[in-house]
Amino acid sequence: MKNPSKEQSEAWRKDQKNWKCGVFYYNPEDERLLPPKREAWMGWTTNFANSKSVALLIAIVLLILFLTAFFPKKWII
Structure with missing residues (x-):
């Protein structure tokens, strides 16, 4: 189910078993x-x-680590 209905989405979000x-x-x-989020x-x-x-x-975390490790701090706003 790629795009769940609004009711299904709400049910999943509120279900304690999914957290x-x-x-x-x-x-x-x-x-x-x-x-x-909840x-x-x-x-x-x-x-x-x-x-x-x-x-x-993981890709987002690695991108942040890459940007902070390899670019000078003066370039970061």
Whole structure:
């Protein structure tokens, strides 16, 4: 299910079983890369049951590390 209905999306977000330790979203049925956080107004989170979502998180972290390690601090605004 690539684009779940609004009702399905809300049900997944509110279901306690989809949140490990209360903060990590883990839902194998949800194929979205960045589903909304538990409080939807706070933005998006990673679905740790989706390998593409985890790969996106790792790529973002590596990009940040690369930019901070290889560019002089005077270039960073």
